[in-house]
Structure formats: structure tokens, C-alpha cells
Amino acid sequence: MLVWLPPALLVLFAKESAVAATEYVEDLYWPHGNVENGEGINGMYELNTKSRYNLLGRLFAAGKYVVITFPRIFIEGYEGKRCENDWLALYTENQASQLKGICDPSNRLVPSLGVFCNYNEPPALLGLPGQNITIEFCSDQVIEDAGFEFKWKTVLSPPPTPTPPKPKFPVIKKCGDTFVMGPNQERVIYSPGFEQGMYPSNVRCKWTIKGAGTVFLLESQHFELEDDEGHKCLPDRLTVSVQSEDEPASFGPYCGRQAPEILIRPKNAYVVTIEFSSDSKISWSGFKLLLRTAFPKPSICGRTTYMQSDKTSVSFYTPDYPAFNRQNKVCTFTVKRKAYTRYNAFEVRFNDFNLNTSSSYLMISSGDRSDTFSGMMNSNLSFIYAGPFKLQLKYSAKGDSKIGDRIQAEIRLLTLNPLPCSDDAFHCSSGQCVALEKFCNGIWDCKDGSDEMNELCHHDNSIARKSCGFSAVQPNMDTILDFNQYALEAKAHSWPWSAAIIRKGQKGDEPVCYATLISRRWLLTSASCMETNSNYNAYVVRLGSSQLNSSGDLFEIDYAIKHPQFDRKDKNNLAQNDLMLLKLSQHAKFSKTIMPVCLPPTKFFLRDNAYCMALGWMDADKRGERLAMEKLQRLLVCARRHVDAKMPILFAKGVRTRDEILEVHL
16 A cells, blocks of 8 residues: 655665666667656656667667657766767767766767767768667766757658758846946856856856056955856856966866956056856856955055054055955054053954965064964964054065965953953953853843853753753654654654755755754765766755755855775675765754754763664655654764864964864764
8 A cells, every 4th residue: 555655754774775876778679669857856866877779770770770869968068179078979980889887978989970968969860770879868977968869760762961950049147337447346247046046047148347657456355157067167157367467377267166357557547357258057156356456555564563442443454455466565563552551462353364375474473472374374363463553464475476475453452351260261242251061041141131141051940951962842752663664754843953865956855965053153964976976065954953955054065085094895784984074154043943962071971773763764755755863773973072183274283273173083
């Protein structure tokens, strides 16, 4: 008996299966017939497909002719390209003898009857003497289309030569502008349709900006164009070119979320051209670009500045800022505070830190402390230097760089608490020290209540709870009476740390991977799943939903960290260290429907053959809906959280990190 499951959260037992390319071979013996491809999810062909059809004409068309037609062909391809992503290729019997494995890259070097995709369509018909014909279809791991259909039949005489198909040119939508920017001006340009959240198809836009004697800056305040495998930017792209008395320069192409950040300092007049194009397929949200012009700042090298108030700040910047410094240079800047002031520390906050030359560095010295910075750093990171009355910044650049270096920092005075809290106390925002056992106990022990309003506390009916592993809806795990049963309906929002990874621009909310929220910005997922869907910028994360087509919050993926010992050589068995961390582009707001799971302590031991609860998504399809499923598996997962040097940006007394990194061990 078939039973349709209603939209609900479910529990099941399952074993993780390896995800690999789909290979398919079929021998076609009949004198006429047809083959269709494109009956997968949402009527599209499957990603990562390798198919080969052997049309055995020697068997059914000896002494006759085989006629092949293509009623439908929608295969990913781009204007001016040679079907580099997905393709349908036809080979004669002699040509097919040179082929290697299905969709082997070397097959593209073999002469063929034709390689077809969008913008490179086949003729109306192909007529060949009775012989074996091989047809091969190959797709990559990103961006599918509606597929194809080919038909064949047997005729006694050679068919007439068909009229070549007329090329189909899409309707192009044009946009852009030409304008002049004087000194210290700003201007914003948007992709068409930006306010509606999606740019249109087949767009060709061109902006021309003219200026003279100023630094020109292009900054991306929002940037998201359709991406492709290898970031070749074949579907949609943005490029920037510069013409001046210097050598012409070009930047890009840019796509995905690889946003342009461009700064030039021409000798005299210049013309900047920004071009944007989109194809006829998927569209993303577009871009918002800020254009600025400015005169270079005067040099501060060798200067000494005195500070006596926290109401003002002092700026440090590299020579020629906001342009990049491309010359050998040593620049020293000194800041002193008056001895009679109440301030006892300097704060150095970096608004811009970009050292592209390997030998370039910035050294900050204060008393016995000396820190050396190099590489690149996120904006708004700050460092505090307490005690001495003098702070010195030394920038050194040796060796030429095509890109150059750029630093800008603000220096302020601070008053630090002279009585820091002990290791067993919590430091209140009001300056008090409160014993740790009073932290998150439901009582305001700090005058300002910062010990209870902290994000690590969650209060429900005056009972303090840690904000992990807490569900406002009691899960129905205790109703699992028979461990052999396949699925069990669960309550909505009883697993608030469950997350779905969804592809952008896709009709419906078909998840490609499952993830678990472990903090405000971090999720844990399967490395093998995200390896199959390697272009994580093409996906978003949905939190706070037990049914994917209902409400919930969407988050961009900032970047991913794969377990360094992830190993998937044997695709027939479970992968080793199959873990990956995903960082959200912004913090998730905890609520009754969004809450992180608790990570076990570092010495947690899980006994053999223990049953563990894990969450996933499964299609219990009643109306084409995608429902949340819980999978009960025999998994052994351990995790620990600590600060580790995954992204080194500071070299001096050890290595410091830009952010807290979650490291997961299996």
C-alpha cells in the first residue's frame, strides 16, 4: 500500500551514501525511436551526468541511411564559447574508436560530427549511411538546463541536404551612461533591476567615466552575479578598463561574490569603462558600485603628533593614500599623549589594511611591546596598547609591486579599567566584576544587567538556560518505539538548529545539503556534499523553517573550511573526516525557531553502536513540497571549539587570527 506523508518533520534510519557522477550507457537496436533527457528535478537534466548512446546502425540500417533530428536542445552554453560546460557530441564509427571513457576530457580532441549546446545548435537533420553512431552527453556540477531530445529513423535513399538553421539572436537590453567626475565627488551605479532584487536576462550595459588629476576608486557595496564552475564568468560578468597616459589597464571579469575593489592614480586625464552583461538563464541580485574621486593625501612620514582628548582621532596612512604605494618606502609616524591626561591607552583601528608585497610590513611599537603586521586584514579590527605615553607606527616596503600597498588607520585615546577581573569572574559592561557562578543565573548581578542580557543566556519563565540545544517545542524522540521503523513524524520547529543549503535562482527550495547551526555565524555540514556542490557562493542557507517552502531566514555563505584530513578516495564507502564548516555572511538572530546545537566537551566519549540523532531533509512529496526529515544514524561525531591560527594576519609574538575558528574532529 502506498502512503503519502503530509508536510512534516520526520525521523528515519539511513546510511550516508557516496555522491558521484551519474554514468549511463545504452545500446539502441531499433530502426527508429527517440531519446529524451531532461526529466529530472524541475524538468531539468541532472548535474554531473555522463551518458553515452550507441546507435547500432550496422545492425538495423545495413545498406540504408540513418536520419537523426533534434526536436529539442537546451544545454548550458554561452555566446562565443565552444560548449565548454555541458555538451552533446556525435561521432561516426571510426571517430568513436578513438574515444576513451565516457566524457573523458580528451574526447573533446577527437574529430566529431558536431558538439552542440545553447548558441551552438545542430542542423535540422543529419543523414548518414548505415553505420554505428555514438552520441555522448556530458554535464558539469553547476547550472543545468531543460535538456534535449533526438530522434532517428531508417530510410532507403540519402536524405536531402538540409538548409542550415538561422541563428537565433536574443533580444538585447542595453543600459549605461557617460559622465564626468571632478575632484572629491561620489556617484553610485546600480545593475538594472537592482531594486527588484534581480537583474534581467540578456543585458548589455556600459558606463563611461571621465576624470583628470585625481585618484579614482571603485568600491562594491553589494555584488552578486551568476557564477559558474571555475569562476570563468561565462554566464554573467562585469569588467573594468582604464585608458590614460599610462599603459591601458583592465580588471576582471568579476562574477559570483568576487566583488571588484579598484583604485587607480593616472598621471593626468583618464577614462574608465565599466561593462556588464548577462545571459538568457539564471539571474542573481546584481550590484551596487560606489565611485569616488579624491586628491592624494599629503605625506605624514616623519611626523610626530600629540593627543590629549578622546574626542578626536589621528589618522595614519601609507604614502599616496588613497592610492596604492608601489615604491620602496620607509615611513615612520609617532603619536604621543600628554602625561597629565586620564587616558592610559591607545586604540589603533584599521579601516583599510592591504599589503600585497611579500616584503612589506607595518610595525607598531609601544614600550616593550612590538607587533608586526603583514598580508591583508578585515576592516575595523582594532588593537589596544596600554601604559606608555608613546606609540610609533613604521611602514616599510621593499621591492616593486604591480598592485602596491594601502593602509589607513584611526588612532584614539582610551581609559582602561585599572582593575581587570580575575579568571573566575565576569567583566560587566558597567565595569564591575561578578563571580562566574552568577553568570546567566536569572538575576541581575551587574548594575546594567549585562550578565543576563548576554547572548550566551536564554531566559524562559525566569529560568536561565544556555542558548544551545534548547528547543521551545519538545521533540517527540521518546515516541520512537521500534528502531526498525523507517520514518516518524516530528513536531514543527522542534529542531531549531536544522538548516538547509539551497541553490540560488532555483525554482522551488530543493536543498542540496543539510547543515547544523553551531553558533551565530557557523554551521557544520558534510564535506562530501559541499565538494559535489563546490561553488558555495551559488547557494544560500535557510534557518528557522521546518518546511522549506514556508517562512524562514536566508543567509549568504561567506566562506567554507573543509576538514584538512577529509578523504574520499573510495566512493563506495563512507568518507573519512567528512566535515566542513560554513561561515554565514552575517550573524543569525536567535529565537524560538533559530537556536544552535550544543557541541560536546573535548573529552566526550561515545560508546560503540550507540544511536545518535542527526537532522536532514527528505522529499515526502504530496504537493511537490520539500519537508524536513530527521535521520537516525549510527554516527560517531565529536567536536571541540577553540581559537586556532587558520587565517594568519599578524606575525610577531605568535600568530593571531582574524576571527574565532571552529575546528571539528571526527
